[in-house]
Amino acid sequence: MDNGASSYRRFLNGDDEGLTLIIKEYKDGLILYLNGYVNNIYVAEDIMEETFFKLAVKKPKFNENSSFKTWLYTIGRNVAIDYIRRNYKFLTSSIEDMENYIKEEINLENLYIKSERKIIIHKAMSNLKPEYYQVLWLCFFEEFSNEETAKIMGKSKRQIENLVYRAKQSLKLLLNKEGFQYEELH
């Protein structure tokens, strides 16, 4: 059992500190993942908060069929899809917002990704199709297995394998265009 699961159990037993620990551990990764859906770091942050709010209020049962992180990211993805459905018309940002947004994203990247090489890749990824971004983020930054990624994204394992292949091809082209030497992501 991972830390997330034990923290969540603590929370279900009435200890709010459990949820605080979960937020601490997973918030940044979740924001960056959700950013792949909404392409706005502030909105992604709101969705992340909404995800934890859902955990706090609904207290859904974690049945340990997957890792806690997979389960949490699946909830996050569902919240994001709900959000997009309700607000897709309003998902635009002003130039001012964009500047702040880039700054915030850089901060978060530095905080969460750390490796400079990976940060460059992440930057390039933001120009990919959202689906490619999401799958690459989950597989190579969060290091989920194809099976776990499939679970989070609500797709089959085979679809994920194809998606990863196409996403890598797309990323390779982008990096080559910007003068980077593409290396196999592993």
Added chain:
Amino acid sequence: MKSYTEIANSVFERRDIYIKNKKRQKRIIISTITPTISCYVILVVSLALFNKDIFYNNTHIFNESQSSSNTNHDSIFIGSQDSSTNSSANDESIPSNKPSEDASSSPSNDASNGTSSVPPVVETDYFLDSIGKINFYLAKKAIMENSYSHTPTSNVLGNPNPLLLSKINRYPIDRDKVFTTKMITYFTININSKYGFLAENLGGNGLVEVVVIENDIENLGPMITFRKNNFYITFLMESEYKEPNSNKVIRVFNTKRSIKRFDVYENLEGEHLIFTVRYNGLKVVGFECDSDQKGEVWASNDDVTLIEDNCFVLYSEQTFTISELEAYFKNKSKGELI
């Protein structure tokens, strides 16, 4: 970007507000629904109590009228004895789970055995509200008009309780239309079986009056009506055999097609019984009750005994209207037992 503590605080704050709102909504719903449900329950209970009062009041009236009329009851039943002694001797009073044909008057059945606190409903008016009752009354009228005076040798013949007719909704049948009867047979049987079909449907074991009749009310052909106290059940004929060069006739009736009030019901369950009535001239010489072997599941048949000395067979056309038939018995002395 918020720090994790800020996010956690925000989440918990929102959660507290959410829970508070939820509780408030719950309180509002409960405070709205509780008085509504209470009012509804009070209304239902009041109605129930009100109806109960009416029931007791009626029961009281019945008790009074019964005490004044019971003593005058007499029977045209040949070889009759006191009703209470005979019916209680033969009846095992099996409670019937199946609805009787004339459910409106069913409470009086138990009263005949002296086991129920509900007194029998004493008739204030004759009202024929089913083909079964019409059949039975036609037979009685025929017996009365033909001065049937044979005295049976059997002592088990008892006086069934008064024919109890209550005023209920009239059926859309022309009560002044002239109908014709072609054949009337009347005989009695004794049922002695704990879980038999007849015993269950007629409210227990004991003496049962049987009428086999053919009239043109609904052009249904010959039918058989069983009557015990105020339970009537009627079934249609399935086949008829006439033995060549003799007076022997066999009529077979099946529970597959029954009559309730004025409607024919088809029992599709395959749980059928056949009743065989054997004639030799103007006498019923045999009555049998058997499982219909064509059906997959057989109904439990009854142990029946024909009381041979007490039969009446009439083959002649007679016309009648339902109104006349009612009036015929209405004009008889009040309290007359049929």
